[in-house]
Amino acid sequence: MNGRRTFLLWFVEALAVAGGGFFAWTRGVPQAVWANDASMMTSAIAALFVVTAAWLGWQAWDTDDPPRYFAPGMLAAWQPERPNADFGHLAEGLAVRLGLIGTGIGIVLTIKASLASTNPLSALQTAFFSMICGVAASSIIAVMTYSLESGIRRARR
Secondary structure (H helix, E strand, O other), X not given: OOOOHHHHXXXXXXXXXXXXXXXXXXXXXXXXXXXXXXOOHHHHHHHHHHHHHHHHHHHHHHHOOOOOOOOOXXXXXXXXXXXXXXXXXXXXXXXXXXXXXXXXXXXXXXXXXXXXXXXXXHHHHHHHHHHHHXXXXXXXXXXXHXXXXXXXXHHHO
């Protein structure tokens, strides 16, 4: 019996992300990103990441549940959905795309700052922060999605 092996793996991954977030917070990284990202795409990426991580955790919890059977006539038309990783794959791609949108906005802001003869390098921070956050979120979501898929394969055996 595997117990909640898939969920436990997700929980360890979530703890690692929380630990990394704690150390980043003590170094002022999220504060710097929040203060310097004019596009606010990093906030959208963070929201997508939190929702996706919670959804993947819920799917991981359901993966190791035994199949539910119903008595004849009792909710016969309703069958619970099997856990799947589809949303994880979608969110993985969306995180990178949101990062690209933020990068585009940052480059436009940099061009505007250059034309206005102000400091263009401060506007370039938006482009870098958006892309870094998008790629990082996509990478972590990819690992969580892979873990869920391996749990689903293990549960089907």
